[in-house]
Amino acid sequence: MWGSGLRGRMAASYVLVTTTAVFLVEAVIAATFLIPQANASDLAAVLQEQASSDAQVIGLEVARLSVPGRVGDRPAVPDVPDVPDLPDLPGRAGAGDRELLRAAVAAAGRRTLAGGARPHAEPGLAMLETVVGVDGVILAASAPRIHPLGTELDVPLPPLGRENAGERRTTAGPAVWHVSPILRKEQVGPLGVEVIGYVHVQAPADAEVESAPSLAPMIVPTLLVLGLVLPVGLVFGLLSTRRLIGRLRRLAAVTTAVAAGDFRPRVEVSGSDEVSTLEQSFNVMTDRLGAAVESARLTARTEARQAERGRIARELHDSISQDLFSLSLLAAGMRRAAPEELRGQAEAMERASARAMREMRALLLELRPVALEDAGLLPALEELCRAYETRLGVRVEAALEEVALEAAAEHAVLRLVQEALGNAVKHAAPSRVEVRLGRGADGAVTVSVSDDGSGFDPADVAGRHGMGLTLMRERVTELGGRLDVRSDANGTTVTATLTGAGAAAGAVGRA
Structure with missing residues (x-):
């Protein structure tokens, strides 16, 4: 259930990201196309743009037609390039500004609203346009029936060629209007230009510049896109998380086994991502935890044996x-x-009772635990020798050198010396015992226990000495070493040789 829940949440995150991306794209489209159009929906600004644009177009035609020999007797306009000759028009020669404006409007053609073009900025807008002279007489109109030619325009014209705008009431209702001057360059005059006419643009005050932008046309495509993308995102989320969820489930299963105390299972490490790092770290943690638990068990068993030995003693x-x-x-x-x-x-x-007392004391010393972990090997051996010398009255001479051994080897050496001392005291009745520890020229560690007591036949060890020598030999063999026993009428010498590799690789000996 845990894996399925995680898989479902990850798939839902894919769907959420996909949905968010679709809505973000729609928002960008709306912000790019709808908001700028809505900001351009001012009627007065549209009328001003229309009037100024057409006045400029007609002004350029006026400048072109004012070249000497073309229209009237007015001087040529400077910096106006030559143009091809125009065909002669009836009444053209000597025509005044009115004829010049009419000719300019005709030459502009459909580039202006007065020439017959529809509004260039706002399709569908009920816009009217007229061209008047400086005296206000209408010379051209987009709707001659509403603004008859030759009549005067009923809006005030601006002075000195400035623009003018306002509102007025017509038979069709309130209207908004704008007037822009038509300028011609002159060689003389304070302004360097001359106003020869005006362009008047008018529209109903309640005219909609453009229909309000609507998001309705975008809703249906958005829903269709979501209907196609969401299943794809869901399937992709489920498929892309399938392998990851499987790995997490295996990790959870091994975690459950480890929590129950089984440190044998391991997680298969696959890939090189964060989960593989987690898998590898979990395996390392399990190895260390298993080793720690095993060490704790060995320590507990050792302590239990030590406690049992102390109780028996x-x-x-x-x-x-x-x-x-x-x-x-x-x-x-x-x-x-x-x-x-x-x-x-x-x-x-x-x-017999004295001999039994002596052997009992040796047995008690053999059972007596020695604090090897706290004191170290040499102090533990010295303490053991002093105990035998003090408690049993046997002179024990110790010749000990500092050697580097692993904990298992140190434990085996201590037990071997303790066993050899006990055997010597119990069976040989020596007056002197010598304990030696050192490292030879070949790097091997040698420990020996020699006594001057009555010897024995090593071949009859099972019958006379029980398991003592057998256990010592097993301890040394487990460490990869060898045990030599030499005995005669002059005494017994037990020698154990531990090589460096054997001491390093040895297991913990019997306590």
């Missing part, structure tokens, strides 16, 4: 040792009080 000391001590006292009293014929038996009982 306490019970032996509190019960059997006390009984042996009492037996020793009784044997000594019997030896002194017994008649001559029983004194030998009492002495034998006293020696």
Whole structure:
């Protein structure tokens, strides 16, 4: 359910992004085309643009027709290029400004509204246009029936060639109008130009410059696009997240197993993205966590064994040792009080109890835990030697060198020395024991325990010495080393040799 939920949310995010992109495109289109058109919907500005544009066009024709020999007796306009000769027109020669304006309007043709063109800015706008002389007489009109030629325009003309605008009432209702002057360059005069006429443009005051922009035509295409794009986005989202969701599900399954205490499963690392980094890191974390848990288990088992050894040592000391001590006292009293014929038996009982006490003390020292982790190998060996010397009265000489060993090897060396000392005290009755630790010329670490007690036959080790030597040999073999035992009537020497590789690769020995 978790994977399906994530997959659904990711697919929904694809759909949301697709929908947002479609609406953003529609918003950009609306802002680009509709808003600028709405900003251009001022009727007075449209009329001014129309009047000024047509006045300029007619003014250019006036300048062209004012070249000497073309119209009237007026001087030529400077900086006007030569134009081809025009055909003679009836009454053209000597014509005044009125004839010049009529000719200019005719020459402009359909480039002006008065010449018959429809409004160039606002299609469908009911716009009227007239061309009048400086005296206000109408010389040309787009609607002669409304503005008859030869009549005077009923709007005030601007002075000195300026523009003029306003509103007035007509038979059809209120109207807005604008007047722009038609200018001609002159060689004389304070302004350098001469006003020879005006262009008047008029439209109803309630005329709509353009229909209000509507988003309705864009709604249907938008819905169609969404109808096509949304399924594609949904399918793409589901397909593109399929592999990712599968990897996350596998990771979740392994996480569940690890949480339950099983550190064996691993996640298959695939790809080189962030999820693969997570998979690899999870595997590393699982390895370290498994190693830590195993180490904790080994530590717990070791501590449990140490606690059990301590418990056994306490019970032996509190019960059997006390009984042996009492037996020793009784044997000594019997030896002194017994008649001559029983004194030998009492002495034998006293020696047996003393020997049992000695072996019991050696066994207690063997069971006694040594703080190797806290003190280190050399201090632990020195403490062990002092304990045997103090508690059992055996002179123990230690010749120890500082050597670098792994924890498993140090533990095995300590247990080997402890086992060898215990065997010597219990079975050989030595007066002197020597413990040596050092590194040879070949780099191998050598540890030996020698005593001057009664020797034994190594071939009969199983019958006489139980499991002691067998356990020591197993410890050394696990570390890749070897154990040599030499014994004769002059004493016993137990030597263990650990190579560097064996010590490094060794496992934790038995406690």
